[in-house]
Amino acid sequence: MANFAIMGFGTVGSGVASVLRMNGDAIAERLGEPLSLKYILDVRDLSATEYAGIAVKDFSVLENDPELDVVVESIGGAKVALEFTRRALMAGKHVVTSNKELVASHGRELLAIAKEKNVNYLFEASVGGGIPVLRPLFQCLAGNQIEEIVGILNGTTNYILTRMIRGGVPFDEALKEAQAKGYAEQNPAADVEGLDASRKICILSDLAWGREVLPERISVQGISGLNLRDVETASKAGYQVKLLGRAVKLEDGRHCAYVAPHLVREDCPVAGVDGVFNAIMIRGNAVGDVMFYGRGAGDLPTASAVMGDVIDALQHREKRRNLGWGEGGDLADTGELSMCWYLRGGFAVPQGCREIGGGAVLTGPLSTKGAKALAKKLGAETILPVLP
Amino acid sequence: MANFAIMGFGTVGSGVASVLRMNGDAIAERLGEPLSLKYILDVRDLSATEYAGIAVKDFSVLENDPELDVVVESIGGAKVALEFTRRALMAGKHVVTSNKELVASHGRELLAIAKEKNVNYLFEASVGGGIPVLRPLFQCLAGNQIEEIVGILNGTTNYILTRMIRGGVPFDEALKEAQAKGYAEQNPAADVEGLDASRKICILSDLAWGREVLPERISVQGISGLNLRDVETASKAGYQVKLLGRAVKLEDGRHCAYVAPHLVREDCPVAGVDGVFNAIMIRGNAVGDVMFYGRGAGDLPTASAVMGDVIDALQHREKRRNLGWGEGGDLADTGELSMCWYLRGGFAVPQGCREIGGGAVLTGPLSTKGAKALAKKLGAETILPVLP
Numbered sequence: 041m042a043n044f045a046i047m048g049f050g051t052v053g054s055g056v057a058s059v060l061r062m063n064g065d066a067i068a069e070r071l072g073e074p075l076s077l078k079y080i081l082d083v084r085d086l087s088a089t090e091y092a093g094i095a096v097k098d099f100s101v102l103e104n105d106p107e108l109d110v111v112v113e114s115i116g117g118a119k120v121a122l123e124f125t126r127r128a129l130m131a132g133k134h135v136v137t138s139n140k141e142l143v144a145s146h147g148r149e150l151l152a153i154a155k156e157k158n159v160n161y162l163f164e165a166s167v168g169g170g171i172p173v174l175r176p177l178f179q180c181l182a183g184n185q186i187e188e189i190v191g192i193l194n195g196t197t198n199y200i201l202t203r204m205i206r207g208g209v210p211f212d213e214a215l216k217e218a219q220a221k222g223y224a225e226q227n228p229a230a231d232v233e234g235l236d237a238s239r240k241i242c243i244l245s246d247l248a249w250g251r252e253v254l255p256e257r258i259s260v261q262g263i264s265g266l267n268l269r270d271v272e273t274a275s276k277a278g279y280q281v282k283l284l285g286r287a288v289k290l291e292d293g294r295h296c297a298y299v300a301p302h303l304v305r306e307d308c309p310v311a312g313v314d315g316v317f318n319a320i321m322i323r324g325n326a327v328g329d330v331m332f333y334g335r336g337a338g339d340l341p342t343a344s345a346v347m348g349d350v351i352d353a354l355q356h357r358e359k360r361r362n363l364g365w366g367e368g369g370d371l372a373d374t375g376e377l378s379m380c381w382y383l384r385g386g387f388a389v390p391q392g393c394r395e396i397g398g399g400a401v402l403t404g405p406l407s408t409k410g411a412k413a414l415a416k417k418l419g420a421e422t423i424l425p426v427l428p
Numbered sequence: 429m430a431n432f433a434i435m436g437f438g439t440v441g442s443g444v445a446s447v448l449r450m451n452g453d454a455i456a457e458r459l460g461e462p463l464s465l466k467y468i469l470d471v472r473d474l475s476a477t478e479y480a481g482i483a484v485k486d487f488s489v490l491e492n493d494p495e496l497d498v499v500v501e502s503i504g505g506a507k508v509a510l511e512f513t514r515r516a517l518m519a520g521k522h523v524v525t526s527n528k529e530l531v532a533s534h535g536r537e538l539l540a541i542a543k544e545k546n547v548n549y550l551f552e553a554s555v556g557g558g559i560p561v562l563r564p565l566f567q568c569l570a571g572n573q574i575e576e577i578v579g580i581l582n583g584t585t586n587y588i589l590t591r592m593i594r595g596g597v598p599f600d601e602a603l604k605e606a607q608a609k610g611y612a613e614q615n616p617a618a619d620v621e622g623l624d625a626s627r628k629i630c631i632l633s634d635l636a637w638g639r640e641v642l643p644e645r646i647s648v649q650g651i652s653g654l655n656l657r658d659v660e661t662a663s664k665a666g667y668q669v670k671l672l673g674r675a676v677k678l679e680d681g682r683h684c685a686y687v688a689p690h691l692v693r694e695d696c697p698v699a700g701v702d703g704v705f706n707a708i709m710i711r712g713n714a715v716g717d718v719m720f721y722g723r724g725a726g727d728l729p730t731a732s733a734v735m736g737d738v739i740d741a742l743q744h745r746e747k748r749r750n751l752g753w754g755e756g757g758d759l760a761d762t763g764e765l766s767m768c769w770y771l772r773g774g775f776a777v778p779q780g781c782r783e784i785g786g787g788a789v790l791t792g793p794l795s796t797k798g799a800k801a802l803a804k805k806l807g808a809e810t811i812l813p814v815l816p
Contacts, residue, residue: 059571063572172569172718181732182739183735183739309721324558326451326731326732327558327722327729328723330558331720331721332721334718334719344715348568348570348571351567359744
C-alpha cells in the first residue's frame with residue numbers, strides 16, 4: 041500500500057482526487073500495490089464532503105506520518121507552499137507539484153533539499169498542464185544538446201488571440217469571453233501580461249541547460265498592447281500572432297529566454313495551435329524539432345500529469361531522479377538576439393524591408409536594439425519579432 | 429565509467445556513434461560518469477574506419493565482458509537480432525533497440541527475460557523515431573486509462589501522400605521521388621503496404637493496455653490502392669487522406685488495432701502533418717488528447733531516442749523499469765468498429781450519405797462489415813474510413 045496526501049484542494053487538488061477515483065484500479069495495477077489518498081490538507085471545511093474522514097488542517101500530521109510516501113502540493117503561490125514543500129522534503133516525503141510559480145522561483149533550492157534527503161521533487165504539471173514535456177525533455181532527449189525551446193505556454197492568451205485572429209473580436213471583448221468561459225481569472229494580469237508564460241519558459245530553460253533562470257530576470261511582453269490591426273495585417277501576410285515563450289542557446293554557449301508576441305508563419309506547426317491548447321517545440325542537435333501538444337490547463341489534464349509524477353515517485357522510492365539545476369549562469373540579454381521584425385505604422389517602407397498590409401517586415405535579421413531604434417526612427421506603432 | 433556496445437553498424441548504429449561524438453561531454457555530465465563505446469559488432473570490415481580498434485565480429489566478446497553495461501541492438505529483423513538480444517539480456521546486459529519488428533513480434537518474451545534478470549529492455553526509438561512517445565505513454569500518462577491512439581507512424585507513406593495531395597503527383601511517381609530522396613527503400617512494400625505502421629501501432633497498443641497484439645493478427649491496408657482522384661475528392665470536401673495506425677478501446681473493455689488510409693478533417697492537428705514527419709495522438713480519460721510530433725526516422729533522430737534509453741538504462745542500473753505486457757487478450761475485430769465512411773464511385777448517392785465530389789460520405793456511423801456491404805451494393809471503387 042502506498043499513501044499520498046493532497047495539500048490545497050482547489051481545481052488541481054480536487055482533480056487529482058477525481059483521477060484516483062476514476063483510475064484507481066488501473067493505477068494500482070501499474071504500481072503493483074494500491075494507492076491510497078490518506079489526507080487532504082486545506083483551510084476550507086470539508087466536513088460536509090465525502091472527504092470528511094481524511095481532511096486535516098494541521099500540516100504536522102502529514103510531516104510526522106512515517107507511512108506517508110508522497111505529498112501533492114497544489115496550494116499555489118510561493119509562501120505557504122514553499123514552507124510546506126521544504127518541510128515535507130526535509131521529512132523525507134516525495135513532493136509532486138503543479139505550482140509553476142514555486143518551481144520557477146525556488147526550484148533550485150527545493151531540488152537541492154530533495155537531493156540531500158534522497159527523495160523526488162517532481163513538477164511535470166507545472167508546464168503545459170497535462171502535456172508530457174518536462175520528462176521527455178530531461179529524459180528522452182537527454183542525448184541531445186538543446187538548441188531552442190519555443191512554446192505557446194498559456195491557454196488563456198492563446199484563446200484570446202485565436203478569437204482576435206479567427207473571429208475579428210477585439211482584445212477587451214475576447215478577454216471578457218475568456219473570463220465568462222472560465223479560461224481567464226477575474227484578475228487576468230498574470231496571464232495577459234505574460235507572467236505565467238515567463239515562469240514556464242524559465243522552468244524549461246532551467247532543465248534544458250542546468251542553470252537557474254529567474255522569471256524576474258527575463259524580458260516579458262504580454263498581449264494587452266495588441267490590437268486587431270496587428271493580427272489582421274499579420275494574417276493577410278501569412279502569419280499568425282502568437283504569444284510565445286522562447287529560450288535560445290547562442291553560439292557562444294550562453295542562452296537567453298523571453299516572452300513576447302511573435303509573428304509565426306502559417307506553415308509552422310505552432311501556428312495551427314488554437315484556443316486553449318498549448319504546444320511546446322524543442323530543438324535538439326540530434327533529434328531536430330519535436331513538438332508536444334495538448335490541453336495546457338484544466339483540472340483533469342493537470343491532475344493527469346500530477347498522477348504520472350506520483351506514480352513515478354513511488355516507482356523511484358529508493359532512488360531519487362537525477363534532476364536539478366545550478367546557480368544562474370551568464371544569461372544573454374534578449375537585446376543580443378538577431379531576428380526579423382514586423383513594424384506597423386504609416387511610414388514609407390525603408391530598404392531591407394518588404395511591405396505587408398499597413399507595415400513592413402525586415403527581410404534580414406537585426407538585433408532587438410537595432411530594431412527598436414529603427415522603429416523609433418520610423419515612428420512605428422507596434423514592433424513584434426518574427427519567429428525564425 | 430559506463431560502457432556500451434553497438435550491434436549492427438548501419439544507419440541507426442552509426443547515428444548512435446555520431447551522437448556520442450557530438451554530445452559525449454553533455455551526456456557524461458548528465459550521467460555523472462563518462463560513457464564509453466567499447467565495441468561495435470558488425471559483419472562488415474571496419475578496419476579502415478576510425479572504429480577499427482573497437483570493431484568485433486564475435487558476439488560472445490560482448491556477452492562475456494562483465495564491464496559492459498548496455499548493448500544497443502540496431503541489427504534489424506527478428507533472427508540474429510532476436511538471438512543476440514536474448515543472450516545479452518540473459519548475460520545481465522541492458523538492451524536498447526530501435527527494432528520495431530523485433531519488439532512487436534517478440535517484445536513480450538524479451539521483456540519477461542529482462543524482468544527475470546532485473547535489467548532493462550528499452551525501445552523508445554522503435555516508434556516515432558526521435559519523437560518521445562513510448563515513455564510519455566507509459567510513464568507521464570500512467571494515471572490515465574488510454575482510450576485511443578492514432579498516428580501517422582510511417583514517414584515514407586506520409587511523404588508520398590503529401591506529394592499526391594499538395595503536388596498532384598500520382599502514386600507511382602511520388603514513390604519514385606521518395607526513393608530518389610532516400611525516404612523509401614528499393615523494395616518499398618513494408619512501408620507502402622502498411623507493415624511498418626502495423627508494427628508500431630501494435631507496440632503502442634501493447635504498452636497502452638498491457639496485452640500483446642501481434643502485427644499478423646490485425647487488419648492492415650496500405651496506400652498502394654489509392655489514386656489521385658481519392659485524395660483530390662477528399663481534399664475538395666475538406667479532408668486530407670492520411671495512412672493511420674489506430675488503436676481503440678471499446679466500451680466492453682476490449683480493444684482493437686488496425687492500419688488503413690483515413691479521411692482526416694482539416695481542422696484535426698494530424699491533418700497538417702506533412703512530408704516525412706510523424707505524429708501520434710493519444711487520448712487518455714484524464715488528459716484528453718495529447719499529440720507528439722517530429723521526425724519519425726533518420727539516423728540522428730532515431731539515435732537521439734536510442735541514446736535517451738541508454739542514459740535511462742544506466743540511471744536504472746540497479747532497478748529495472750516496470751515495463752512489459754501479458755499474453756494477447758480478446759482482441760476485437762475491426763469489423764466491430766463503427767465509423768463514418770467515404771465511398772467513391774459513380775453511383776447515385778443513397779440516403780444517409782452526403783455527396784462529396786465523385787462519391788459520398790456517410791452522415792452517421794456504420795460497422796466495417798456494413799460499410800463493405802454497402803460499397804459492394806453501390807459498386808463503389810474505393811472505401812475509406814473517416815477519422816472520428
